[in-house]
Structures are given as structure tokens and as C-alpha cells.
Amino acid sequence: GNSPKNGGGKKSASASEAKGESKEESNGGGEGAAVMGSGKGQEVTPWTAEADDQFDYDVLVESFGSFYIEEDIIARVERLTNRRAHRFLRRGLFYSHRDLRQLLDLYERGEKFYLYTGRGPSSEALHLGHLIPFTLTKWLQEAFDVPLVIQLTDDEKFLFKQDLTLERCHELAYANAKDIVACGFDESKTFMFSDLDYIGHMYPVIVNIQKRVTFSTARGIFGFSDSHNIGCQAFPAVQAAPSFPAAFPVPLRGSTDMPCLIPCAIDQDAYFRMTRDVAPKLGYRKPALIHSKFFPSLLGPGGKMSASNDNSSIYLTDTANKIKKKINKHAFSGGQETLELQRELGANIDVDVSITYLTFFLEDDEELEEIKRKYASGEMLTGEVKARL
Amino acid sequence: GNSPKNGGGKKSASASEAKGESKEESNGGGEGAAVMGSGKGQEVTPWTAEADDQFDYDVLVESFGSFYIEEDIIARVERLTNRRAHRFLRRGLFYSHRDLRQLLDLYERGEKFYLYTGRGPSSEALHLGHLIPFTLTKWLQEAFDVPLVIQLTDDEKFLFKQDLTLERCHELAYANAKDIVACGFDESKTFMFSDLDYIGHMYPVIVNIQKRVTFSTARGIFGFSDSHNIGCQAFPAVQAAPSFPAAFPVPLRGSTDMPCLIPCAIDQDAYFRMTRDVAPKLGYRKPALIHSKFFPSLLGPGGKMSASNDNSSIYLTDTANKIKKKINKHAFSGGQETLELQRELGANIDVDVSITYLTFFLEDDEELEEIKRKYASGEMLTGEVKARL
Numbered sequence: 001g002n003s004p005k006n007g008g009g010k011k012s013a014s015a016s017e018a019k020g021e022s023k024e025e026s027n028g029g030g031e032g033a034a035v036m037g038s039g040k041g042q043e044v045t046p047w048t049a050e051a052d053d054q055f056d057y058d059v060l061v062e063s064f065g066s067f068y069i070e071e072d073i074i075a076r077v078e079r080l081t082n083r084r085a086h087r088f089l090r091r092g093l094f095y096s097h098r099d100l101r102q103l104l105d106l107y108e109r110g111e112k113f114y115l116y117t118g119r120g121p122s123s124e125a126l127h128l129g130h131l132i133p134f135t136l137t138k139w140l141q142e143a144f145d146v147p148l149v150i151q152l153t154d155d156e157k158f159l160f161k162q163d164l165t166l167e168r169c170h171e172l173a174y175a176n177a178k179d180i181v182a183c184g185f186d187e188s189k190t191f192m193f194s195d196l197d198y199i200g201h202m203y204p205v206i207v208n209i210q211k212r213v214t215f216s217t218a219r220g221i222f223g224f225s226d227s228h229n230i231g232c233q234a235f236p237a238v239q240a241a242p243s244f245p246a247a248f249p250v251p252l253r254g255s256t257d258m259p260c261l262i263p264c265a266i267d268q269d270a271y272f273r274m275t276r277d278v279a280p281k282l283g284y285r286k287p288a289l290i291h292s293k294f295f296p297s298l299l300g301p302g303g304k305m306s307a308s309n310d311n312s313s314i315y316l317t318d319t320a321n322k323i324k325k326k327i328n329k330h331a332f333s334g335g336q337e338t339l340e341l342q343r344e345l346g347a348n349i350d351v352d353v354s355i356t357y358l359t360f361f362l363e364d365d366e367e368l369e370e371i372k373r374k375y376a377s378g379e380m381l382t383g384e385v386k387a388r389l
Numbered sequence: 390g391n392s393p394k395n396g397g398g399k400k401s402a403s404a405s406e407a408k409g410e411s412k413e414e415s416n417g418g419g420e421g422a423a424v425m426g427s428g429k430g431q432e433v434t435p436w437t438a439e440a441d442d443q444f445d446y447d448v449l450v451e452s453f454g455s456f457y458i459e460e461d462i463i464a465r466v467e468r469l470t471n472r473r474a475h476r477f478l479r480r481g482l483f484y485s486h487r488d489l490r491q492l493l494d495l496y497e498r499g500e501k502f503y504l505y506t507g508r509g510p511s512s513e514a515l516h517l518g519h520l521i522p523f524t525l526t527k528w529l530q531e532a533f534d535v536p537l538v539i540q541l542t543d544d545e546k547f548l549f550k551q552d553l554t555l556e557r558c559h560e561l562a563y564a565n566a567k568d569i570v571a572c573g574f575d576e577s578k579t580f581m582f583s584d585l586d587y588i589g590h591m592y593p594v595i596v597n598i599q600k601r602v603t604f605s606t607a608r609g610i611f612g613f614s615d616s617h618n619i620g621c622q623a624f625p626a627v628q629a630a631p632s633f634p635a636a637f638p639v640p641l642r643g644s645t646d647m648p649c650l651i652p653c654a655i656d657q658d659a660y661f662r663m664t665r666d667v668a669p670k671l672g673y674r675k676p677a678l679i680h681s682k683f684f685p686s687l688l689g690p691g692g693k694m695s696a697s698n699d700n701s702s703i704y705l706t707d708t709a710n711k712i713k714k715k716i717n718k719h720a721f722s723g724g725q726e727t728l729e730l731q732r733e734l735g736a737n738i739d740v741d742v743s744i745t746y747l748t749f750f751l752e753d754d755e756e757l758e759e760i761k762r763k764y765a766s767g768e769m770l771t772g773e774v775k776a777r778l
Contacts, residue, residue, distance in 0.1 A: 211618050214615065219615070226605040
């Protein structure tokens with residue numbers, strides 16, 4: 001059930017994957033190291049995801065040292081879970097991973113993992129982009145029947161956003177928690193927490209991580225400068241901690257070595273490169289990851305949906321009518337400027353936001369292919385594609 | 390009851406004190422700033438207290454921007470508490486302060502303060518030097534009838550000492566807590582905690598502090614380098630937090646603006662310079678401080694007692710016999726090399742460790758003066774002074 005064209009394996013990465021861990025060992029940063037993911041017309045860090053044109057996701061895999069999710073991995077997920085892979089996997093929207101093969105090996109031998117994902121609460125309502133990791137995480141939880149922890153980094157948002165108060169960040173965490181609950185996770189297997197509430201329980205793991213990361217390394221990975229505050233510098237250990245079951249003695253019932261799988265957008269990888277570097281020094285397992293591409297802004301493919309520009313995003317609180325208006329007015333089109341040109345030349349579907357959104361949300365593979373074919377050939381117009389969306 | 394010779398006012402500081410806060414504002418550090426308290430043949434930071442010869446405590450007051458505890462302050466403490474000042478105050482062993490006058494103003498107007506002191510648990514047993522702040526703190530608690538919080542920085546010791554495990558630091562905190570309890574604080578008004586246990590309750594205050602301190606500032610104050618770990622960089626906010634009543638909603642019964650007085654050795658001042666810089670930005674009161682001189686190592690006046698060199702320290706767990714041996718064998722003498730020379734020239738009592746210890750522990754002012762006079766004149770020998778000790 002996996003169309004080759006839309007599958008995850010964008011190109012073969014087997015040569016570099018064969019090198020295994022050695023490829024990753026050089027990612028620890030260090031004195032004067034350039035920040036990973038920057039340069040070549042795009043910048044991708046946990047706080048910035050911008051491209052001059054489109055994001056080059058291959059460059060990110062190469063620069064971060066992760067691996068493509070290839071056909072055989074998706075087939076194996078389907079076999080192990082007895083269900084068709086989620087469309088995000090089938091269509092390569094989650095396209096990169098670390099140690100996913102090993103995680104599936106362990107699962108096959110009867111060792112269950114737990115899922116860890118999260119959200120930085122900087123806006124009252126979630127937008128569609130925020131739902132991407134939660135949507136796949138829900139599918140993974142159901143398919144593998146595993147526990148899940150969800151971190152709300154209200155402390156991070158407070159430390160990194162000059163104008164947000166601590167009280168506001170804590171409120172936003174609770175507001176966002178409601179939207180996340182609405183995703184429908186298995187209540188009996190899901191633990192969601194605000195850092196401000198839960199930090200005391202994770203603190204032993206946090207200081208253990210902090211002790212193994214120098215400022216020099218953190219600067220190399222995250223691009224911190226001397227004018228960042230000391231909380232920012234220390235925060236990566238807070239996002240790293242949930243990667244280790246020791247941070248969840250109660251939710252994970254005392255397990256100290258349960259493997260961890262982290263679904264996240266690829267801009268979060270910096271945290272987990274650091275986490276994976278530190279893990280062996282603590283005697284912990286490295287967490288596995290699967291990385292998504294960015295959910296694009298309505299305004300075009302060179303940015304991700306941002307909670308700070310209303311026109312760039314579709315919020316969960318937007319009415320159906322408002323969403324329709326936003327799409328019709330703002331969604332960046334790959335179609336031609338006139339009806340005649342569109343009929344003659346067809347649309348550039350690679351940069352068309354409506355097509356990208358359909359790729360995320362239209363379950364029917366055949367209908368999606370049909371729309372893409374017709375739109376690219378000029379048979380369909382932008383307005384018609386938007387209407388389907 | 391305050392002998393001018395041994396009183397706290399080492400020299401007049403009224404000129405600089407008249408400048409008030411302006412003197413302090415320049416202590417925030419900054420890009421490339423030298424670490425305060427270093428240079429001129431001595432280095433005094435929270436992690437190092439060493440002098441080539443003797444410590445120059447006047448240089449520290451000048452460099453840190455604190456003020457001498459002058460005669461009138463001591464007299465006022467005696468008047469307000471209806472008791473003779475503790476010998477540590479009478480003899481200038483606590484010799485420097487910040488905002489002590491303002492704190493006494495508030496107390497006189499009926500506004501009680503709370504005391505905050507602490508200990509970094511790096512050894513199983515406390516030595517005599519560790520008791521100095523606790524001894525004065527106990528006296529202050531009784532004299533002013535005020536609440537007290539005691540912080541055990543097990544997280545700090547773990548982050549700063551390469552070879553200590555987290556479990557060990559936590560154990561040491563509990564071991565040290567027993568020695569501290571033995572000082573006899575008022576149980577109903579004292580709250581002692583390990584950071585590892587209590588951090589969750591202080592975290593909102595901690596991130597509020599961290600947000601207002603840049604790495605650049607922390608480096609200026611504490612001398613951090615790029616190779617320090619990110620936990621070290623963030624830790625100063627953990628030691629700062631108990632300076633604000635918001636960190637103790639239960640122990641201080643919801644008070645949000647109770648003034649704070651911190652008795653500590655002067656090497657800890659760096660933390661509280663930072664704390665006092667940040668306080669107004671948070672809408673909090675600056676904590677007041679009283680600073681002690683160092684309790685000297687047995688080995689001489691140029692170092693403080695160190696928990697890491699057994700011969701330098703007298704531990705609370707040492708037997709009476711062992712203490713006697715340590716003093717006789719190791720206590721640095723200001724006496725002359727031969728009996729004849731001592732009778733002729735007398736001892737240099739400024740560097741004599743036995744005399745310094747008697748200054749800390751011999752309550753009788755007249756007997757102390759008598760011993761110092763006789764020893765300095767050659768009438769008494771080192772062995773006789775040690776015997777009294």
C-alpha cells in the first residue's frame with residue numbers, strides 16, 4: 001500500500017547509513033562550530049525555520065546526520081502493526097529518522113518503547129502545523145499500543161520570549177493542553193505535563209545532562225551568544241530529560257531502560273543530537289527519532305506556520321468560514337497568473353500551498369494523485385484545488 | 390560592651406557608604422570584566438579563597454562594593470534585641486554588610502525579616518569553618534525571633550565537582566543536615582531543604598532570575614569559561630532564589646515581600662551581587678547581607694578551612710584527642726622559632742592560627758585580650774596558647 005512516488009525514501013541513503021554511529025559523532029559542536037542547519041539559503045534551528053525559496057530537506061538530513069525513512073522501514077511498521085502506514089509516513093512528510101530500525105528490532109523482540117513529543121506554548125490556540133507531530137504520535141500510540149509523555153515547555157517560552165510573563169506561559173500551557181487532549185490520545189497511557197509543574201521530578205535527570213554539556217558545545221549546537229540569558233543556555237537539558245525513562249518514575253512505572261521514540265519536526269533535532277551525545281555518558285539508551293518536514297505557512301513554502309502571524313496560519317479556533325477565506329485569500333499558489341497560462345502551462349505543485357495541505361490531510365491516495373496530475377497539467381485551476389481543500 | 394580595638398569598624402567607610410547604591414551598580418560584570426575579588430595576591434570567588442599571605446579583607450569590601458559593619462550598627466543591634474552583640478560581631482569577624490541599616494529600620498518599624506543561609510554539601514562531616522555562619526545565624530534567629538531558611542546545594546556540588554555522583558551529593562546533604570540541626574535552631578521557625586528535593590517549588594523564581602542574567606554577566610561575576618557545563622552557568626539563579634520570599638510560599642506563609650538577611654562568608658557575595666542587581670527587575674526587595682571573614686585553615690592564614698584537606702580542618706566528628714593533636718602538630722604559629730627569640734620578640738598574633746581560633750570561640754573578651762597581649766609580648770609561648778585553645 002505504499003506508492004513509490006510518494007514514499008518516504010526520497011533518495012538512497014544506505015551508503016551513509018552504513019557508517020552508522022560514526023556519522024553522528026561529529027555533531028557535538030564545539031568551539032566556533034557553525035550552527036547546524038544554517039547556510040545554503042535556509043536557516044533551521046529550534047527557534048528559526050526560514051528558507052529563501054523552498055526548504056531543502058535533503059541538506060538537513062545531511063547536515064544533521066540523520067537518515068531517510070526508507071521503503072523497507074515503512075513496510076516493516078505496517079507488518080508489525082498490522083495496519084496501513086499513516087499517510088504522513090506513506091507520503092514522506094515524516095521523512096527522516098535516527099535509530100528507528102533498532103527501535104523496531106527491540107519492539108519485534110517484545111521490548112516496548114514509549115513516545116515523547118511536546119509543544120512550546122506561545123499562543124492561545126494551536127494551528128494546523130502544531131497538529132502534525134500529535135497526529136502521527138496518536139497513530140503510533142494506537143498502532144504500537146505504547147505509553148506517551150507530552151511535554152509543555154512553558155519555561156522555554158518564558159525564557160526565550162522577552163515579552164511573555166511566566167504566568168502567561170503557564171496559562172498558555174493549560175490552554176494548549178485542551179487542544180492536545182482533543183487529539184484523542186489513550187488517556188490510560190498518556191502523561192502530559194507543564195515543565196513549571198513537573199520540573200522537580202525531572203531535576204535529577206536534568207542536572208545529570210547539564211553536567212555533561214559545556215557552554216561551548218551548547219553554543220555549537222544551538223547558536224547561543226553571550227547575550228542569551230543563563231536560563232536559555234541551560235534549557236536544552238530540560239527538553240532532553242523526557243528522552244530518558246528515569247524522568248518518569250511514576251508514569252513509566254519505574255522502568256529505567258524503556259526505549260524512547262520522539263516524533264518531532266526536524267527543527268527540533270538539535271535538542272536530540274545533544275541528548276544522544278550525552279546518553280551513553282549517563283548509561284542511558286539514545287532516544288530514537290522520526291522527523292517531519294515543516295507544515296508550510298499559508299503564505300508560501302519558505303516558512304513554517306507561525307503562531308505570531310495570523311494570516312500565515314489556520315488555527316483550531318478559526319471558524320469554517322474564516323478558514324475558507326484565509327485559504328482563498330492567502331494560500332500561496334503555484335498556478336499561473338491567468339486562466340489561459342494555467343491551461344497552457346499548468347501549476348508548479350511543488351510550491352503550491354494548497355497541494356501541500358492536501359498532501360497532509362487528504363487520506364485518499366488516488367484522489368490526491370488525480371488532483372496533482374490535473375493541476376500540474378493545467379486541467380484544474382487554483383480555485384478548484386482550494387475548493388477541495 | 391564593645392571594645393574599640395576589636396570592634397567591627399576596621400576603618401571608616403562612611404565616605405563610600407554615603408554614595409549608597411551608586412557604588413554597587415557597577416558590579417554587574419559584563420563583557421571581559423575581571424572577576425571581582427581576584428588580583429592583588431589573593432583570589433576570592435565562591436569556589437576559591439586563597440591568598441599569597443593573609444587575606445586583605447579591606448580590598449574585598451572595596452572590590453565587592455559592600456560596607457563595613459560600624460560601631461553604631463552593632464550598638465543598634467544590641468538596643469533592638471536587648472542583648473549583648475555576639476562575639477563574631479563584637480570582634481569584627483562578621484565585618485561587612487549590605488543594606489543592614491535599612492533592614493534594621495524596617496525591623497524597628499515592626500517589619501520582620503527572615504534569615505537565609507546555606508551549605509554546599511561536599512563532605513560527610515562539617516568542620517569548624519562551616520559552623521561560623523550557622524552560629525551567628527542561630528544567634529540572630531534567637532535575638533530577632535525570625536524565621537530561617539537553610540539551603541543545601543547538593544545540585545551545585547554535583548555540577549561543580551567532577552567526581553561526585555548525584556546520589557552521593559544528596560546523601561551528603563542529609564548527613565550535613567544532621568550537623569546543622571545540632572546547632573539548635575528554633576524548629577518551629579526553620580525550614581531546611583535540599584535543592585534536589587525542593588527545586589520544583591523554587592523553579593518559578595529561578596527562571597524569573599535566569600531570564601534577567603546574561604551569560605556575559607554571569608561570566609563577569611563568576612568567571613565562567615566556555616568549558617564550564619551549562620548547569621554551572623545556570624546555578625547562580627538557584628542560590629539566588631531563596632533571597633526572595635516567593636520561593637517559600639508555605640514556610641513563609643504566603644508573604645511576598647518579607648525582607649531577607651543573608652549571613653554568609655564574604656566569598657559567597659558574588660551570588661548576591663547578582664541577586665541584588667536582578668531584584669528590582671522582578672519587583673522584589675534586595676536581600677541584605679552580613680559577611681564573615683574566613684575561618685582560617687590550621688595550616689595558616691592564607692587559606693580557608695577546606696573540606697578536602699584533612700590536616701587543614703577540625704571536623705565536628707574529630708575526637709577531643711584528635712583535635713588536640715591536630716592543633717599541636719599543624720596549627721600555624723606566629724611565635725618565634727626558639728624560646729629565647731619568643732621571649733625577646735614576642736609572637737605575630739595577626740597570622741597566628743591559635744589566636745584567630747580563640748578570637749572566634751573564646752567568649753571572654755578580657756581573657757582574650759590578656760592572652761593576645763602576653764603572647765605578642767613574649768610572655769606566653771605558642772604551646773601555652775594552644776593549650777588554652
